[in-house]
Amino acid sequence: MRITRKTAVKTFAAAAAGTAAQALGFSIARAQAEPIKIGLLTILTGPLAFGGIQCRQGIELFLKEKNYTLAGRKIELLVADTGGNPAGAKTKAQELIERDRVDFIIGPFAAFEILAISDYLIQHKMPTMAMAGAIDLTARTPNPFLIRASATSAQAMYPLADYAAKVMKLKNVTTICDDFAFGYEQVGGFQQVFAGDGGRVIKKLWSPLATPDYTPYLVQIQGGDGVVQGLTGSNPVKFMQQYASYGLKGKYPVLGGETAADDALLKSFTAEDAVGMINSCPYSLTYNSPSNKRFVAAMQRTYDDVPGLNAATYYIYGMCVEEALKKTGGRVDDKTALVKALRSVSLADSPRGPFHFDEYGNIVGNIFIRRIDRVNGKLVNTIVKTYPNVSQFWTFDPKQYLATPPYTRDANPPILAQHG
């Protein structure tokens, strides 16, 4: 917190105005000198920690770059560890909102956490920037105070399906995903576009979240011309190793979802096992934008690590906060205006390229199709195709999409017309 001449003059002016305003019982002027508080709900302990830590790195990197000052206001970041469970998320949300009186919440990052606290956040009109991809949060039962800059669970699967059908010319695929909502939504989204393009999902495999050995699932991969996986956490690493160990690598190409080959996860794979995987992600390390170059360099300098989707999304949230504050002139007292400002953010230059938000607060932006290559002995994602302006509705008519029921585990989603 450096006292520059600018902030000193501002503070002095604010104090003078404040004495006058005190008479009216107003505390706006006092508020101007107080820092704006951003509450970060993330997971710092337990099995999901490595994702949660990256989230924190992303936002801290942005704030450090801006010297913890956005649109002329000082920013204070309060970090809370939810422990990766719903009650913890609720308690920490209460800590940030009721005890610390934050102005924004960034996070939480797991779907079961956001679903546990969404009503609470709406009740407190808290501007929330979530990572969790649960589709209906920005679709059928939307949270009006929420924006999401990563993607819905299905959003990255639509272009992957398109690429699989039209570029790779695949006709029949087997899918394997973790047996929970994020998995169901990924497969549903993939199937909806793939079937629309004339393809077929011949088998859907669901493995428990904690699966030490994928053999029972690997033996069921028979026939077809591709395998689509959307495993999360550390499961993709185990899966690819076991997949290769059974000789399946040469047999069927693997296509992965946004969590299957995250740039930050690549170092964990055994190189030979993962080389060649096609995957889709809303963010890609090698994307050539000025802000991405800056972001990646800062990440390597500060944390000696490469960023993945988590860090990039939270960095972008920092950018969104800055833009929103510029629009409201640094004011945070009117929550509705603040959310409106957040949702109206539209940037041409960001680590993932140009983006804006749709009417439900979900991001519309690039989705990258990448291929894992080996360069100098290390794994890198090479971008092979970029799909611009991908929304949560793909090229479906939003009204038609919203009229269909949510994706479920076993049902085949209805085929909707794709426009364009």
Next chain:
Amino acid sequence: MNLWLVLTINSIAMGGLLFLLACGLSLIFGLMRIPNLMHGSFFMLGAYLGVTFLRLGLRFWFAAVVAAIVLAAIGFGIERLLLRRLSGQALAQVLITLGLSLIVADSCLLGWGGDPISVNTPPALSGFTAVFGAPFPTYRLVVVLIAVFVAIALWVMIDRTRLGAMIRAGVDDPAMARVVGIPVPRLFSVVFSLGAGLAGFGGIIGAPILSVYPGLDNDMLPLSLIVVILGGTGSLLGAFVGSFVIGFLYNFGQVMFPALAYVILFLPMLVVLVLRPQGLFGTLAS
């Protein structure tokens, strides 16, 4: 590939790995009468230490043995310094292992970070072997051989050595064993340390298949408990048979009853516990 053939072979392969994981627990549970709730932690810690040794340049098998020795030392320390002070208080000892498992889990996160780490299969064993015509990853077959080797070694120790006789006496009738002059406290230290070392060894041996990640301890502990309960505490034969039974249940169950994926291992467990609480080969002393 022939689905059922591969599943059968993998059931055996998995049984081998489970035996390495569970044999230590069976000894500890049988002799000291406590379900060691940090057994999964020992497995995970062994795997992480193995990773470090591999990074330092040690050969795979050497790293595995060194990791086992380090874990044995840690186990010895825990028993001697902590568990022994609470001898006779089974509940307190269980709680200590629970508290320690929390500490180990968070320390591993601190020490090795949250990212999963994959371990390369030793190059000589990374190919395929044809088993009844079906190509099967060689390394998994080697794990079975290692498990059998360890089982034989343990059996020889328990059946043919004085130490083994003392352990058997302690398992059958601890009070009598003390009366007869067996140094039960020292025996506990040896067994706990042996159990920890075996689990740690299992961790690094399993790493090329399972990889190493935070949460590995929680994934493996229920499996080890299930094997030991099914087989019967304190019975090496029980742990051996139990491992393979669970290997089969896991593989075939996941394929044939996907709807019951989470309960497929627990339901038979319940049946055994209710109808034959001492497990398949255990004794009724409880």
Next chain:
Amino acid sequence: MKASITTLSIALLVLLPFWLPNVYYVNIASQMLIWAVFALGLNVLVGYAGLVSLGHTGLFGIAAYTAAWLLTHGASQTTAALAALALAVAAAALFAVLSLRATGISFLMITLVLGQICWGIAYRWVDVTRGDNGIAIPSRPAPAGIRLEDPRAFYWASLLVFLLVVGVVYVFTRSPLGVALRATREQPQRMTTLGYDVWLIRFFAFLFSGLISGLAGLSFLYYTKFVSPYALSLSTAAGVLLMVIAGGSGTLLGPVVGAALVLAVQYIASAYIERWNIVLGTIFVLIVLFMPEGLVPGAVQLWRKSWRRVW
């Protein structure tokens, strides 16, 4: 002396929302009360019957899910609450029949497995439980028209439930059934010889324990307005057992102190220490080593020792 301490404590608890600095802490206090009720319920079996269970989260969860499902399908608050408690007790009866064939570690294992089966059902029976996504309920109950959405009102309601449960457990331990139960812990064979049906005594204790656990589950649902399989996980089961044992399983208030301690570390300390899991683990190892009876008896002993020194 004891009566005045009790009155003073109750007064402090009632006035808590007024002397705590922020409503956030009142919410933490409500959670401590809810978990204390759960721990008290578990202690009926662990402390008084000597049967350590890792499956009570199954009963806790059954109550919460039953109420959640009914409330999201149009049932009234009263129906949901009564059905939840009824189902919890029915499940407790089933658990008891299956597990009371054994004691000691076998009992622990059976209850562990039962709890995990409940978790697996909660996770996998997506049509009913919505799986990992959990079920959110629209509102807390409003008994006699008093809205419990306000944290202070909810706190007082939780306090009422807590005091009620403490009272009932106290009466239970002094009742013939309670005394018989404790005797079966120490001398089961002797009790059988004396003509007591040990199994039946334990069975009723299990039902009683299940009812309280169900009540805690219901309160938990009302507090978070959400239930997910995490509430039935092994970590949760271990956590509540930790509360009972660390506080002191043979005492009335031990589990209460244990609940407060675990939650304090989980929620308050975690705001200041990132490695709070290590802190929690270390605290328990230390308690077990140096105050093996638990915090409450250990503290009482320390107090008596220092009192004697003074005199």
